[in-house]
Amino acid sequence: MDLTRRALLRGGLTLGCSAAAFPLMTRVTFAAAPGDNRLVVIVLRGALDGLAAVEPYGDRDLAAMRPTLTTAGKKGSVDLDGRFAMHPALSPLAPLWGAGELSFVHAVSTPYRDKRSHFDGQDLLENGGGRADGGMTSGRDGWLNRALGLLPGAKAQTAIAVGRENMLLLDGDNPALSWSPDSDLALTPQALDLYRMISAQDPLFDAAAREAAALDAERDMAGGEAARRVDAASLAALSADMLRGEARIAAFSLGGYDTHRDQDRTIRKPLGQLAEAITTLKAGLGPIWERTAVMCVTEFGRTARENGSRGTDHGTGGLMVYAGGALSGAKVHGDWPGLKPSDLYQDRDLAPTDDLRRHAAWTLRGLFGMEIPALEREVFPGVSMGSESRILA
Known part of the structure; x- marks a missing residue:
């Protein structure tokens, strides 16, 4: 039988063992590429x-839109440029702003419009297609x-998806690895037979599986199940480990941003996790941080007006977060549309003024030198890159 790593990963052949037996079948995603630059999405x-x-505390219409949710001037908020202030839960990122290693892009979106479904919005975000109805390539x-x-x-080690869930972002014909920090590498006899059969034909798979086992053993020695808990810090730490290698x-993904009720309270935890992930990446990457860009994206924004539950509902225009030593400096980018009722999209949402x-x-061109026609045709079909975004140095 001609059994290759790709056939195994695509076909889901497990011979009775669980997917968690092989970290490459679980949901941490990495990719290896030529050059020294790194990208974390x-x-x-x-x-x-x-x-x-x-x-946008400098927008005079903000207070009318959000009478109970504004945070600028409150304890812990970080004034960025006299127009925008960073939420107190993101204050651990203030040193990065001061060092020119943190930027934001306001009022961006994918082409997805009006239905505001998390599932469809996330699919289009990760697929990168250009259809407003959420249709994919x-x-x-x-x-x-x-x-x-x-x-x-x-090659396969160039890109890695990290975490338990499948990420459409790295699904496709090109090889990439998946790995979860909480993978249990205790193998059944059937799994051991499968492992021996694969590694005999593919030294690359053998080396990756051995490294996975070694890392898992280290986590066990550091505290067993508690040490393997999947959280923002563990996802970021594993990503940094891999990015220091090939x-x-x-x-990877972080959740918890659906803040329909009591947003002032419920948004603090996920924002804190984002700050923790970014600071963990910087600490784990060491000198490689200078050649790294972290790009954080979300399926869509939320309504400009707060709702009756002191939360916000599904919207349109959103925010991108960038961090890393590869940035050109600290700045809030974007063409700000304003919060006057007449400026809102459908009289409810921040109007998108740019394509995420x-x-x-x-970002891909700046880090890896990809050609513009190929990016517009193959990676993001239908997009026009226009003038350079100048987020990266």
Whole structure:
């Protein structure tokens, strides 16, 4: 039988063992690419309220839209540029802003419009297609996977998806690895037979599985089940571990951003987790941080007006968060549309003024030198990259 690693990963052949037996079958995603630059993509699931994370306190219409939710001037909020303030839960990132290693892009969106479904919105976000109805590319693959096809010399270790869940972002024809920090590597006899059969034909798989077992043993020695808990810090720490090696791209997701009720309280935890993930990445990457860009994206924004439950509902225009030593400096980017009722999208949402995919495309070009026509045609079909975003140095 001709059994290859790709056939195993695509076909789901397990011979009776659980998927968790092999960390490459679980949900941490990494990719290896030529060059020294690194990219981390963090998907913020649930629709981050960008107006809370980076509050436009300089907009005179904000107070009328959000009489109980404004945080600028409150303890812990961080004034950025006289127009915008960072939420207190993100205050651990203030040193990065001071060092020119943190930026934001306001009023961005994918082409997805009006239905405001988390599932459809996230699919389109990760697929990178250009259809407003949420329809995906014919291959139903991820834009980051398609980008790997533009990297000469890219191999499975170049990109890694980290975490328990499947990430469409790295699904597709190009090889990428998946790994979860809480994978249990205790193998059944059937799994051991499968492992021996695969590794005999593929030294690359053998080396990756051995490294996974070693890392898992280290976590066990550090505290067993508690040490393998999947949280923002563990996802970021594992990503940093891989990026210090052959991997050049890592992707994982963080949830909790669906803040329909009592947003002042409920948004603090997920924002704190985002801050923890970014600071953990910086600490874990060490000198590699200088060549790294972290790009955080969400499926859509939230309503400009707070609702009757002191929360916000599904919206349109959202926020991108960037961090890393590869940035050009600290800045709130974007064409701010304003919060006057007449300026809102459908009289409810922050109006999107730019395509999120355009900035993602420029990020790939800046880090890995991908050609503009290929990015516009193959990675983000239908996007026009336009003028350079200048987020990266």
